[in-house]
Amino acid sequence: MSEVKEGLYYSESHEWIKVEGDCGYVGITDHAQQALGNIVYVDMPEEDDEVTQNEEFGAVESVKAASDLISPVSGKVTEINEALEDQPELINQDAFGNWIIKVELSDKGELDALMDAAAYEAYCNENL
Amino acid sequence: MNHPYIPHTEADIQRMLDRIGLKTIDELYADVPESVVFKKEYDLPPSLSETEIRRLFNELGAKNRRLTIFAGNGAYDHYAPSVIPYLIERSEFITAYTPYQPEVAQGTLRYIFEYQSLICELTGMECSNASMYDGPTAAAESMFMALAATKKKTRVLISETLLPQVRKVMHTYAKYRGVTLDTIPATDGTTDLAALQAELETDNVAAVLIPSVNRYGIIEDCTGIAEMVHARKGLLMMYADPSALAVIRTPGEWGADIVCGEAQSLGLPLHFGGPYLGFLACRKEWVRKLPGRVVGATTDTDGKRAFVLTLQAREQHIRREKANSNICSNQSLMALYVTIYLSLMGKQGLKEVNDLSYGGAHHLYDRLLETGLFEPVFSRPFLKEFVLKSKLPAENVHHALLDAGILGAIPTEEGYVSFCVTEQRTPEDIDRLLAVIKTLKP
Amino acid sequence: MKYYDKLIFEWSHEGRRGYSLPATPWSNTTDELPARLKRNTDTGLPEVSEPDVVRHYTNLSNMNFGVDTGFYPLGSCTMKYNPKINEEVAALPSFTSLHPLQPAETVQGALQLYYELNRALASLTGMAECTINPFAGAHGELTGLMVMRQYHMKRGDLKRTRIIVPDSAHGTNPASAAVCGLEVVEVKSTPQGTIDLNSLRPLLDDTIAGIMMTNPNTLGLFETEICEIASLVHECGGLLYYDGANMNPLLGVCRPGDMGFDIIHLNLHKTFSTPHGGGGPGAGAVGVAAHLTDYLPNPRVMRNEEGVFTVCDHEDAAGQISGFLGNFGVAMRAYAYIRSLGREYIRQVGPLAILGANYIKESLKDCYKLPIPGLCKHEFVFDGLINKETGVTTLDVAKRLLDYGYHSPTIYFPLLFHQSIMIEPTETESPETIDRFIEVMRLIADEATTEPELVKTAPHNTPIRRLDETTAAKHPVLRYAELSSEN
Structure with a gap:
């Protein structure tokens, strides 16, 4: 059974975002990493790239699958998690502890379209 | 009679149909709409035996002309180890x-x-x-x-x-x-x-x-x-x-x-x-x-x-x-x-291939200029191919060589003629090409 | 098969050589090139003797499985016997010595072969004209889609930039469409795996360039509603594209052209017996209906009234998609195959391929889960073992087959089922070979119950065992220099 963490916002495409002030850390959920299996590569944007809510900003690859990363919010990428370049398996080890990008949110109102932990857990159970 | 690539005998077919629970082979595609089932003959000649296949390909091959290649343009006549x-x-x-x-x-x-x-x-x-x-x-x-x-x-x-x-x-x-x-x-x-x-x-x-x-x-x-x-x-x-x-x-x-x-x-x-x-x-x-x-x-x-x-x-x-x-x-x-190829040729072999091609190409380049029928176009370092300006129409030179069994003087987009020499071309090949060129009159 | 660990670089000794060239008769060498244009680094090529090279590659070949080694029931790949006469005639110097820029009058035999192969393929598929310039199936798809787009463009119908692809299609179909600048619209399959007409209808409008289909589809099932699909797509102004990966069962049964397809590609390395070569060279012939012949790619081979063959370009063509006339040597092999079978034996291909597939299906359906009962065409799909309790997966069954000297079927495709095993026997396999395969499949099903660990850890008798693919993808080592620097 996959883990869901309180205090984060969730998208239907299985990304989470942890908001701190005007910024948010974006990663993929435990459910998503389990579905993918051993992650071998994370394709990340560059710093200063713009991301848009519900649009692709990168991809996560396992040996025989690839999954696009869909941004839960719009804004500017202020940091990428460089540790994932050499150790993509960190996401398998702790999906919520290893964010992928840090985004400066351009519209905090967009967060309203996302789910909280309880809603996401229900969503995952529905779609099993 | 069975075709050599298709092993099934009548008895085999019947045994296999029995396992499936069908009577005739046509029942295997009973789901194909009647209107699209192909009932005519293919527009193909009848089956050929192996001897006839050999003959057919040899006859087709005989309609091709094997030329001495002095052309490149993306396809090169290089030596290949046996x-x-x-x-x-x-x-x-x-x-x-x-x-x-x-x-x-x-x-x-x-x-x-x-x-x-x-x-x-x-x-x-x-x-x-x-x-x-x-x-x-x-x-x-x-x-x-x-x-x-x-x-x-x-x-x-x-x-x-x-x-x-x-x-x-x-x-x-x-x-x-x-x-x-x-x-x-x-x-x-x-x-x-x-x-x-x-x-x-x-x-x-x-x-x-x-x-x-x-x-x-x-x-x-x-x-x-x-x-x-x-x-x-x-x-x-x-x-x-x-x-x-x-x-x-x-x-x-x-x-x-x-x-x-x-x-x-x-x-x-x-x-x-x-x-x-x-x-x-x-x-x-x-x-x-x-x-x-x-x-x-x-x-x-x-x-x-x-x-x-x-x-x-x-x-x-x-x-x-x-x-x-x-x-x-x-x-x-x-x-x-x-x-x-690269394993056999190794460091030295591939260098020799280039030296032989380069040497032959530069030899041909110089000799062609000496005929007076060509002018240089560029004066930059080249390897095994080069272009020249021909005083005769490019097509004429090209065809004169063809008549002698040589593919060379390929006309380029600009109307120059291009030549290529690889390590496969001998001094005799080049002399033969030059002999044809020398028969041409400006 | 025997494990052999060397790479050619590990045979290298300074001063050895495996070639023999004449001494140079010329006075110039590349040494005189200006220094700035010359290579300054070592080429890193090995230095090996001829016998060492021969032994090395012979030893490598001993770790390979091919159609000539054993039964290769790889679904969707049509691994039929590759006749040896094809190899012999394709190696004739009267063809191999031809330069692609030789004028038409010096290559009449080659052009005649190209032309006659196209006529034969046109007759076998019910199309008007073909090209064999594309190099492989995927390249044929791309070329066919270019023809489709060119047709719409030439008519000024510029908004047709979307293409319908069934959700069960192989990934190459949507990938080819995207490379051709088309937006992919997926159409759902029915639970039987055929196209759902009710899902198709609402998708058809004036932005649709066409639909890509295989028939039989990826489950080996005939799309019985093909005539309705064809008229629906044509009514909306779109074209029908036929992916010929599954053409083998149609030989002697029916023709894509008669079903309403406008554009097709054929894999000469599947249906027409040319060897797969470990991943090519293949050939992806493309055929079109009469109203599309002007859009076939350049250059084209034509025959004039005097029976002389010419190579020409057409101004309306979709463009040029290959340096010259495609994998000509592969076309030669396919032509030899078609002429060997001739019009009488080529009719047997489809029915006997279908017979073999149904025979295997019926003989194993009590051990392996058959998700869609009934007749199949040249191939069919099991959804793993019926007994799922032991945890033995399709991958395990596939690997265990290797121990018994069989190649694995296609696995985990199509994606409609979780444990897909896709089996295609082809018409060149004898009933005895098929019987032995059935026995082994049943034996593995037994082992899965009695000794599941044996199956889960298979293969045991192959030169190597299961691989660490995660590390390979995470830290790719793609050349010898990286491998040797690691040690």
């Missing part, structure tokens, strides 16, 4: 499928790994895929690769000094995908660097493709191009003849990011244009944008060294419409061919 056809025709290589079951395909996987290593050595790149179809399609794929690598840029520049078939195929691919593909003109037989600099000003250029040896046979001097392109955050791509890379400055040394080209020059038979071998290599930074199959080293559960298709998440069978390329089958057996 052992290669024996090895590549081994059943275990030629009748295998793509190595998706690595436990029973280490032969294929190992030679692809060797091939990738050899292509990297020749080009000065860090990664190569398992092969492409031919040079022109490899160039087209390199264009898509560069666009994916540079993300927001939408324009690609190619040199007018590339072979016409390379430019044509790239334009076809670009047209349907919606890529802006523009041509940098030539000046004095090489890419016009001032024009390139001006085009780069637009800042929208994903990549520039320059030939290392161009369609005039001239070795392009790429000094400063990589810096110029990189300053605008574009990529430098080079179209190379891998045989020549044994002696001329490599794309890696020029600072290129991606290298593509035609590897037919590594001893593959001319074979009327195919099968040939495209190749595509790049710096490690761009490996995840590389199209096609890639083999990597790993170990098995017992710790033995082993090889496997890897980075598959890039490919069409996983990425579907998001894949950067649709290539699946490539030219694997031809990759084995050049792997064996």
Whole structure:
């Protein structure tokens, strides 16, 4: 059974975002990493790239699958998690502890379209 | 009577139908709508025996003329060691499928790994895929690769000094995908660097493709191009003849990011244009944008060294419409061919091939000028091919040679004539060509 | 098969050579080139003697499985026997010595062969004209889609930039469409795996360029509503594209042209017996209906009234997609195959391929889960073992087959089922071979119950065992220089 963490916002495409002030850390959920299996590569944007809510900003690859990363919010990428370049398996080890990008949110109102932990857990159970 | 490739006897068929619970073989396609069942005869001649097949092909072959080749333009008559056809025709290589079951395909996987290593050595790149179809399609794929690598840029520049078939195929691919593909003109037989600099000003250029040896046979001097392109955050791509890379400055040394080209020059038979071998290599930074199959080293559960298709998440069978390329089958057996070729030729052999070709080409160039029927067009270093201005119509020279069983003086887009000399051409061949030329009157 | 660990680089010794060239008669060498144009780094090529090279590659070949080694029931890949006469005639110097730029009058035999192969393929598929310039199936798809787009463009119908692809299609179909600048619209399959007409209808409008289909589809089932699909797509102004990966069962049964397809590609390395070569060279012939012949790619081979063959370009063509006339040597093999079978034996191909597939299906359906009962065509799909309790997966069954000397079927495709095993026997396999395969499949099903660990850890008798693919993808080592620097 996959883990869901309180205090984060969730998208239907299985990304989470942890908001701190005007910024948010974006990663993929435990459910998503389990579905993918051993992650071998994370394709990340560059710093200063713009991301848009519900649009692709990168991809996560396992040996025989690839999954696009869909941004839960719009804004500017202020940091990428460089540790994932050499150790993509960190996401398998702790999906919520290893964010992928840090985004400066351009519209905090967009967060309203996302789910909280309880809603996401229900969503995952529905779609099993 | 059974055909030798089809073993089923009437009794076999009946036994198999019984197991399925059917009476006649027609019942197997009872679900095919009556209106589309094919009841007529195919418009084909009747079956031929093996003797008749041999005769048919020999008769067709007799309608071809075997010429002494003094032509290049992307297809070269190089020497091939005798052992290669024996090895590549081994059943275990030629009748295998793509190595998706690595436990029973280490032969294929190992030679692809060797091939990738050899292509990297020749080009000065860090990664190569398992092969492409031919040079022109490899160039087209390199264009898509560069666009994916540079993300927001939408324009690609190619040199007018590339072979016409390379430019044509790239334009076809670009047209349907919606890529802006523009041509940098030539000046004095090489890419016009001032024009390139001006085009780069637009800042929208994903990549520039320059030939290392161009369609005039001239070795392009790429000094400063990589810096110029990189300053605008574009990529430098080079179209190379891998045989020549044994002696001329490599794309890696020029600072290129991606290298593509035609590897037919590594001893593959001319074979009327195919099968040939495209190749595509790049710096490690761009490996995840590389199209096609890639083999990597790993170990098995017992710790033995082993090889496997890897980075598959890039490919069409996983990425579907998001894949950067649709290539699946490539030219694997031809990759084995050049792997064996390069193993046999080694460092010294490939150098000698180039020296013999270079020596013969320069000898022919000088002798042709001495006839007084030709004028030089450019005065730049060339390798095994060159162009001249003919005082006679190019077509006339070309046809006079043909009548004597020689393919040479190929008319170019500009009306020059081009010649190529490889190590296969002897002094006697060249004398024979010159004798024909000397019969022509200005 | 025997494990052999060397790479050619590990045979290298300074001073050895495997070639033999004459001494140079010329006075000039490349040494006189200007220094800035010369290579400054070592080429890194091995130095090996001829016998060492021969032994090395022979040893490598001993770790490979091919059609000549054993039964290769790889679904969707049509691994039929590759006749040896094809190899012999394709190697005739009267063809292999031809330069692609030789004028037509000096290559009449080659052009005649190209032309006659195209006529034969046209007759076998019910199309008007073909090209064999594309190098492989995927290249044929791309070329065919270019023809489709060119047709719409030439008519000024520029908004047709979307293409319908069934959700069950192989990934190459949507990938080819995207490379051709088309937006992919997925149409759902029915639970039987055929196209759902009710899902198709609402998708058809004036932005649709066409539909890509295989028939039989990826489950080996005939699309019985093909005539309705064809008229619906044509009514909306779109074209029908036929992916010829599954053409083998149609030989002697029916023709894509008669079903309403406008554009097709054929894999000469599947249906027409040319060897797969470990992943090519193949050939992806493309055929079109009469109203599309002007859009076939350049260059084209034509026959004039005097029976003389010419090579020409057409101004309306979709463009040029290959350096010359494709994998000509592969076309030669396919032509030899078609002429050997001739019009009488080629009719047997489809029915006997279908017979073999149904025979295997019926013989194993009590051990392996058959998700869609009834007749199949040249191939069919099991959804793993019926007994799922032991945890033995399709991958395990596939690997265990290797121990018994069989190649694995196609696995985990199509994606409609979780444990897909796709089996295609082809018409060149004798009933005895098929019977032995059935026995082994049943034996593995038994082992899965009695000794599941044995199956889960298979293969045991192959030169190497299961691989660490995760490390290979995470830290790619793609050339010898990286491998040797690691050690």
